[in-house]
Amino acid sequence: MSFQVFGIPVSRGVAIGRAVLVASSRVDVAHYFIGAADAEQEYARLVRGRDAVTRELQALKAELPEDAPHELDALLDVHLLLLNDEALVDAARDWIVDRHYNAEWALSAQLEVLARQFDEMEDDYLRERKADLEQVVERVLAALATEQDESPSGASAVVARDFAGEDPLLLVAADIAPADMIQFKRSVFQGFITDIGGKTSHTAIVARSMAIPAVVGTREASRLIRQDDWVIIDGDAGTVIVNPSPIVLEEYRFRQRQAELENARLARLRHTPAITMDGQRIELHANIELPGDTVAALASGATGVGLFRSEFLFMNREGDLPSEEEQFAAYKSAVEAMAGLPVTIRTVDIGADKPLDRMSVNELRHEHVLNPAMGLRAIRWSLAEPSMFRQQLRAIYRASAFGKVKLLVPMVAHLGEIRQIQETIKRVKGQLDETGQAYGEVQLGVMVEVPAAAIMLPQLLRHVDFVSIGTNDLIQYTLAIDRADEAVAHLYDPWHPAVLHLLANAIAQARAAGKEVSVCGEMAGDSAFTDLLLAMGLTCFSMHPSQIPSVKQRILRADVPRLSAALPRILESDEPAKARWRRWRRSHGCIDAGRPALPI
Ligand code: PEP
Numbered sequence: 204m205s206f207q208v209f210g211i212p213v214s215r216g217v218a219i220g221r222a223v224l225v226a227s228s229r230v231d232v233a234h235y236f237i238g239a240a241d242a243e244q245e246y247a248r249l250v251r252g253r254d255a256v257t258r259e260l261q262a263l264k265a266e267l268p269e270d271a272p273h274e275l276d277a278l279l280d281v282h283l284l285l286l287n288d289e290a291l292v293d294a295a296r297d298w299i300v301d302r303h304y305n306a307e308w309a310l311s312a313q314l315e316v317l318a319r320q321f322d323e324m325e326d327d328y329l330r331e332r333k334a335d336l337e338q339v340v341e342r343v344l345a346a347l348a349t350e351q352d353e354s355p356s357g358a359s360a361v362v363a364r365d366f367a368g369e370d371p372l373l374l375v376a377a378d379i380a381p382a383d384m385i386q387f388k389r390s391v392f393q394g395f396i397t398d399i400g401g402k403t404s405h406t407a408i409v410a411r412s413m414a415i416p417a418v419v420g421t422r423e424a425s426r427l428i429r430q431d432d433w434v435i436i437d438g439d440a441g442t443v444i445v446n447p448s449p450i451v452l453e454e455y456r457f458r459q460r461q462a463e464l465e466n467a468r469l470a471r472l473r474h475t476p477a478i479t480m481d482g483q484r485i486e487l488h489a490n491i492e493l494p495g496d497t498v499a500a501l502a503s504g505a506t507g508v509g510l511f512r513s514e515f516l517f518m519n520r521e522g523d524l525p526s527e528e529e530q531f532a533a534y535k536s537a538v539e540a541m542a543g544l545p546v547t548i549r550t551v552d553i554g555a556d557k558p559l560d561r562m563s564v565n566e567l568r569h570e571h572v573l574n575p576a577m578g579l580r581a582i583r584w585s586l587a588e589p590s591m592f593r594q595q596l597r598a599i600y601r602a603s604a605f606g607k608v609k610l611l612v613p614m615v616a617h618l619g620e621i622r623q624i625q626e627t628i629k630r631v632k633g634q635l636d637e638t639g640q641a642y643g644e645v646q647l648g649v650m651v652e653v654p655a656a657a658i659m660l661p662q663l664l665r666h667v668d669f670v671s672i673g674t675n676d677l678i679q680y681t682l683a684i685d686r687a688d689e690a691v692a693h694l695y696d697p698w699h700p701a702v703l704h705l706l707a708n709a710i711a712q713a714r715a716a717g718k719e720v721s722v723c724g725e726m727a728g729d730s731a732f733t734d735l736l737l738a739m740g741l742t743c744f745s746m747h748p749s750q751i752p753s754v755k756q757r758i759l760r761a762d763v764p765r766l767s768a769a770l771p772r773i774l775e776s777d778e779p780a781k782a783r784w785r786r787w788r789r790s791h792g793c794i795d796a797g798r799p800a801l802p803i
């Protein structure tokens with residue numbers, strides 16, 4: 204039966220493929236593809252895991268004390284029955300043989316299928332046996348984990364394999380931690396659907412950076428969609444169509460082809476400098492998560508890296524942090540790849556929806572810190588871990604010997620923080636001098652993403668070389684809307700007058716102080732805001748490489764003095780800014796860039 208699920212569109216485009224459900228198991232489940240030739244061996248591993256648990260349960264049963272309650276014995280029987288039912292391990296074989304899932308993934312996929320059947324049972328007693336099944340599966344997963352330590356680790360370490368000729372796969376999950384999302388950069392998935400999340404949650408940001416269609420905040424997609432269902436993701440509308448009819452499928456395939464043509468057309472702008480109609484040169488920089496992203500940055504025509512989110516180097520690790528050498532190698536490789544173009548490295552922004560370990564936003568919110576976005580995050584964490592901070596700064600400074608490096612600090616809200624940063628830099632430079640390690644000139648910048656920083660910007664500007672406005676957090680903290688919470692996603696509004704005022708003032712104040720200012724939040728890469736930001740006087744935008752062409756197209760068609768003249772009326776109007784701005788643009792004949800409207 205065909206049905207639709209609605210969510211928040213976070214990454215544009217259409218993806219069509221088969222659903223892969225990743226269960227949010229309490230046990231750390233590795234997800235990776237095996238080679239087709241290894242399928243029987245992998246199945247044998249699963250059988251060994253099952254047999255080990257069978258023996259374990261039989262031993263438990265045999266050792267039950269005489270006076271143990273009868274229910275315990277009966278429960279072990281139920282577990283043994285479930286474990287050896289052909290609907291479990293035997294059926295999981297298909298996932299291994301047909302889909303090349305590793306044993307753990309195949310077993311958890313089969314658990315999903317069976318769990319649904321239990322959920323649909325009328326009889327209360329039988330329905331409650333789902334919990335027993337889950338326990339049995341967790342035992343097998345634990346047995347497999349002890350047997351196979353060398354398998355790729357982590358909750359969802361999906362390793363890319365060449366699956367040419369097979370159906371495209373779309374990932375469906377209750378929630379995906381940013382740490383897992385980064386693994387997916389190298390994976391085969393062509394689209395993402397999650398129950399949780401907002402437009403600027405880090406999971407959404409990474410999906411966008413991969414230019415892969417994604418819909419988040421669907422609330423129950425992972426419950427409604429079944430393994431292997433055919434699914435269409437409409438990343439423009441935020442719609443997910445499950446088991447579409449042939450006619451709908453054909454329509455979306457047409458849209459996919461149109462989008463590919465449009466992307467190919469925009470890609471031709473790569474070497475065109477971003478110069479407005481009135482002759483202003485605009486810098487279009489790239490936001491990257493890993494050094495390897497510089498390839499996409501250069502391919503898209505970026506003239507620098509405006510935001511290297513260094514925290515992604517700190518994720519997907521088994522408890523340790525990256526050493527100075529490891530960080531140095533990563534920063535150096537990005538700097539060298541950009542060949543003289545500026546690389547802005549942001550010091551680690553761990554915390555909020557980017558925990559060090561593979562926790563999802565939900566787990567973090569409910570099980571650990573009540574309000575992580577307001578907690579020990581970003582520069583607060585760095586200052587609380589001084590030796591880690593010095594290590595990172597040393598690595599960044601050493602990389603500056605190989606090209607143009609700028610240092611950017613997230614979430615600054617106090618002048619005292621800047622003083623502490625400067626003292627630490629002084630100490631780090633002293634250490635490098637002592638050991639004779641080379642470093643270059645490094646400009647210091649802070650992110651404006653807490654209203655306090657935006658309000659006291661003139662004072663901050665006296666102590667730094669440049670600022671970068673992080674609109675994702677600035678909106679979150681100005682409007683008191685958790686950016687990762689789909690329940691309040693409708694209130695997360697970049698067009699809110701308070702946000703626009705803070706932005707316009709910050710840009711104007713930085714310019715008045717003669718300091719460089721850029722925007723590196725998601726607003727910079729959304730072509731709906733390009734004219735508005737140009738009107739505010741912005742000349743440096745930083746975004747995902749895939750967004751550069753459409754923003755550039757807007758810039759090429761913009762007449763900045765004309766746009767700027769309209770700005771005061773937009774900021775002061777009682778009418779919603781979005782509507783007012785659109786009306787003004789229409790009445791002044793501004794051409795809308797981006798993909799043409801497509802028939803649905
Ligand atoms: C921002 O807050 O706008 C930003 C760019 O930083 P992040 O999204 O990594 O928090």
Ligand code: MG
Pocket residue numbers: 613652673675676
């Ligand atoms: Mg931020």
